[in-house]
Amino acid sequence: MPRWATICEASVFLAFALFFILYGQIPLLGGDGLGLVGADEPRYAQIAHEMLVRFDSAHTLKARLSACVTPYLFGRPWLEKPALYYWRAMFVFQDFGVHDWSARLPSASFAFIMVALIYLHMRRFRRGGHLDAALITVACAGIIGFSRGASTDMQLAAPLCIGLLGWYAWYETNSKFWLFDIYFFTGVATLAKGPVAPFLAILIIIAFGVLRREWSIVKRSLWWPGVLLYFAIVLPWFIAVQHQNPTFFREFFLEHNLERFATNRFQHEQPSWYYLVVVLLAVMPWTVIAMRALVDGIQTSVAEWRLRHSNPSKPKPCRPGDAFPEFLVLWALIPILFFSFSQSKLPGYILPSIPPLTILTGDYLYRRREPGLNRWVLMGHAALSGVMTMFALLLPWLIVHGNQMPPARALLAALMTATGAAMLILVVVYSFGVARLRLATTSILVILVLFLYGIGPFFGIPSVAASKRVIYLLDRSYSARPLAIKLGTLAPADETVAVFRVRRDVEYGLAFYRNHEVVNYEQSGVPAQEHLLVARVAGRGGVDLHTQAALGEYLEGRQYEPLFSWPEQGLEVYLVGRK
16 A cells, blocks of 8 residues: 555544544533533542542652552542552543543543554554454444543453454464563553453453364463563552552452352343343444344354364464454453353443454455445445434434424434435445445444534534534433532532432532532431532422422421422422521
């Protein structure tokens, strides 16, 4: 490939990667985006903020190092997860300030590094499908979503992906240079989520060796400099945190690893087929092609296995990359199978399975350029892209009205736009070939992201478009940020705010945005001083009379008056007088 073509290709990849990972998240690229959602995002961000405060208040090197060991949440040790995310967020806060968008930069940066190394790895070892693989990875729902999350999921998935790609590069080249990757990046992933990182890596490598009947592969992978490097990365923090917190081993290893896997103590129970649905949604809009690529990878692996076992006297296939589909299939399936047995299931657990699926998809599309895609696969991809477009356009209505049927005009407009998106893909592919499929699909995704976050800030025009309402509605419905801003006009951050029967994401969200722990009536009782109270008084079925009666019992003898409602989340804000 000519030098200018390589530069152009890399520039296209860079532009799309930065757009899908960063647009709408930072002030220079589309505003502040969506506020922190769920219970984990604001909680992890608050832990990093408190770690930074402790770090800045220390006056000696020893004290600063000590401040980076134990994660604290409102002054109490929080030992559920290792410290990698907190360290990275802490230093981002130090450079950019404490914001929700800066809390997400650790995940965004890891996602960018991951897709960049997928591009470089594929360009080196599987040239041709490298741009497809990288673009499909960065432009699928799972990566777009988790790269915008202040959580530990991307902190595990990205280093593990880089390490496994490095291990396969060692397998093909037998160069110790590449073996370094699996030890270094698995160590980094261990500091993100614990022993699940080396367990998955070892399981995938052993399964690969067994499938190929290369029994020595595990032994050859055991490289003592790498083992020492892994423990040099991992052990200092684990030893230090155990020294500071004698309960760490029990809380972290027994409760939040073994017990989380074996029991439903943390109330994340889901059916056994849960992750099949999660994977199908996570690789959208490429789901149809990705599943076909996975089937093709399985078929290739079975054919290779039969060829190796059909006649021992026959020469074994040894062309470069002939084991790559087998490795990717095992890498994709093992985390899904493993976590399907867990009694505690969350979507982010199987994020490590997404990169091998998207790499398989990119490689498959490249190999189908000349023969072309199966007609039904292409039509299924176009139809799914249209359905996704239609859902995105109807999202504002669905947020406000739930399951109610949208008006006929809105349905017709969304249907026509969705049909246009599907037709665009078909026309582009039939006119210019499979090589342009990635451009047609990613262009639709760009438009949908602009629609979601509002095109005003990007083009410098006033944000009066109806599309701007999407992120606004999502923010008011699923984040505590707008509510915290309004509460800030009524009470300074150091004044007491209490909650009653609200979701955990509301409680932790208010605490992060106010940088002050909120009082939970059901855990700490009713504060004696005057305070603001946020109570969940309505559910999907309307006013919750039981909750209102319980609130009356808690505040019996106290004067309290409603200040305003927050109907998007069924909340009411009260001013409660002194006892």
